[in-house]
Amino acid sequence: MSTRAIGDVILDLQNISLRFGGVKALTDISFDVREHEIRAIIGPNGAGKSSMLNVINGVYRPQEGNIVFRGEKRHNMEPHKAAEAGFARTFQNIALFKGMSVLDNLMTGRNLKMRSNFLLQALWWGPARREELEHRRKVEEVIDFLEIEHIRKTPVGRLPYGLQKRVELGRALAAEPSILLLDEPMAGMNVEEKQDMCRFILDVNDQFGTTIILIEHDMGVVMDISDRVVVLDYGRKIGDGAPDEVKNNPDVIAAYLGTQH
Numbered sequence: 001m002s003t004r005a006i007g008d009v010i011l012d013l014q015n016i017s018l019r020f021g022g023v024k025a026l027t028d029i030s031f032d033v034r035e036h037e038i039r040a041i042i043g044p045n046g047a048g049k050s051s052m053l054n055v056i057n058g059v060y061r062p063q064e065g066n067i068v069f070r071g072e073k074r075h076n077m078e079p080h081k082a083a084e085a086g087f088a089r090t091f092q093n094i095a096l097f098k099g100m101s102v103l104d105n106l107m108t109g110r111n112l113k114m115r116s117n118f119l120l121q122a123l124w125w126g127p128a129r130r131e132e133l134e135h136r137r138k139v140e141e142v143i144d145f146l147e148i149e150h151i152r153k154t155p156v157g158r159l160p161y162g163l164q165k166r167v168e169l170g171r172a173l174a175a176e177p178s179i180l181l182l183d184e185p186m187a188g189m190n191v192e193e194k195q196d197m198c199r200f201i202l203d204v205n206d207q208f209g210t211t212i213i214l215i216e217h218d219m220g221v222v223m224d225i226s227d228r229v230v231v232l233d234y235g236r237k238i239g240d241g242a243p244d245e246v247k248n249n250p251d252v253i254a255a256y257l258g259t260q261h
Contacts, residue, residue, distance in 0.1 A: 005036065006034050006035070006036055006037045006227060007034055007035030007036050007037075008034060008035060009032045009033070009034055009035075010033055010034060010035040010069070010070060010178075010179070010211060011032065011033040011056070011067070011068070011069050011179065011211075011213075012030075012032045012033075012067070012068040012069075013029060013030055013031055013032070013052075013055075013056070013065070013067060014030050014065055014066045014067075014068065015028050015029070015030055015064060015065040015066070016028070016029045016030070016052070016055055016062045016064070016065035016067075017029075017062055017063055017064040017065055018048075018051055018055060018060055018062045018063060018235075019063055024235050025048050025051040025060075025235050026048045026051055026052060026055070026062065026232075026235045027235045027236050028064075028065075028236070029048075029052065029065075029232070029235075029236070029237045030065075030237070031230045031237065031240055033179075033211060033213060034211075034227075034228075035211055036205065036209050036210075036211055037205075037211060037212075037227040037228060038201070038202075038205050038212045038214060038225055038226050038227050039211075039212065039213050039214065039226065039227065039228055039229075039230070040213075040214045040215070040216060040222045040225075040226035040228070040229045040230070041053070041213065041214070041215050041229075041230050041232065042215070042216065042217075042219070042222055042229055042230075042231050042232070042246075043231055043232035043233050043238075043255070044233060044255060044256065046234070047232040047233050047234065047235070048232045048234075048235040049183075049215045049232055050092065050183055050215065051235075052232065053089070053181050053183055053213070053215060055067070055077075056077065056082075056087070056181060056213065057077065057079060057082040057083075057087050057089055057181060058077040058078045058079040058080075058081065058082045059079055069085065070085075083175070085178075086176075086177050086178035086179055087177060087178075087179050087180075087181060088109070088172040088173070088175040088177035088179075088180055088181070089172060089180075089181040089182075089183065090165075090168045090169055090172050090181070090182050090183060090185055091168070091183050092183045092184045092187060094161075094164050094165065094168055095168070096156045096164060096167060096168055096171070097156065098155065098156050098157030099155055099156075099157060100155065100156060101152065101153050101154060101155055101156070102143070102148060102151050102152050102153070102154055102156060102159075102167050102170075103139065103143070103152045103153060105156055105167055105170075105171055106139045106142055106143065106167070106170050106171050106174045107135065107136070107139055107174070108171060108174075109139075109170075109171040109172060109173070109174030109175045110135040110138065110139065110174050110175065138174065138176070139174050142170045142173045142174050143170065145173070145200075145203070146166055146167075146169065146170050146173075146200060148163070148166060148167065148170065151163065161188055161189070162189050162190070162193035162196075162197075165185060165186075165188075165189065165193075165197065166196070166197070166200070169182075169185065169197075169200065169204075173204065173208075177210060178210065178211060179210070179211045179212075179213065180204065180210050180211070180212045180213070181213050182201070182212060182213070182214045182215065182216075183215050184215050184216060184217065185197055185201070185214070185216070186198075186216060186218055186221060187217065194218065194221060198221060198224065198225055201214070201225060202225055214226065219247075219256075222243065223243040223244075223247060226243055227242075228240070228241060228242060228243075229241065229242070229243055229246040231246055231249070231251075231252050231255070233251075233255040238251040238252060238255060239251060239252040
């Protein structure tokens with residue numbers, strides 16, 4: 001658990017319902033996220049976890065409910081506005097440019113920060129050159145932080161899976177987010193890779209003060225690193241609280257053991 005002091009509520013999801021045709025993906029879900037905390041969303045497959053992340057950063061628009069971000073109520077959060085507001089995201093399926101180097105992939109995370117016009121960027125002249133050098137410096141800091149200096153020039157497609165997941169985290173961090181959305185960052189990893197990823201997530205939270213919303217199936221990881229956990233099952237919230245509280249919740253136990261639907 002982070003040693004950083006947890007702040008006030010930064011994001012409040014109020015009575016969120018999401019449907020696709022006649023299928024209910026999320027039903028009347030409410031929970032909040034506090035500044036600087038690691039907030040986990042867990043649940044069995046098909047529980048609606050990724051749908052909830054997609055609502056948070058504006059990929060999906062809920063039919064009912066509100067998103068309150070930093071005190072401002074929004075019925076919808078559009079993806080570009082979410083990015084401008086400081087949200088960054090990783091995905092279940094790695095979404096990197098496989099033919100590009102690690103460094104160039106991380107540079108794409110700086111796109112929203114770039115101010116020079118396209119012509120100046122193309123000519124790499126004057127303000128554009130200074131800006132590019134500053135962005136590159138920020139990216140190099142992320143590379144050092146994630147301990148991937150030795151692969152900075154390597155095409156991402158040549159890297160093993162665990163390192164690709166670390167590069168994807170790096171691209172999200174390059175955007176200097178205030179809220180980081182991690183969709184199963186440890187899926188498919190071996191024990192050592194998971195330990196490394198846990199350490200980086202805790203360090204991001206502790207050193208940068210980044211608020212983290214995390215989906216993860218490994219319950220040991222969730223209970224070790226999360227400040228609070230919300231549990232979904234079949235698109236409904238069945239638990240919410242500190243890890244120990246959630247772990248001993250009868251509804252949560254039933255959902256994971258498959259004894260209740």
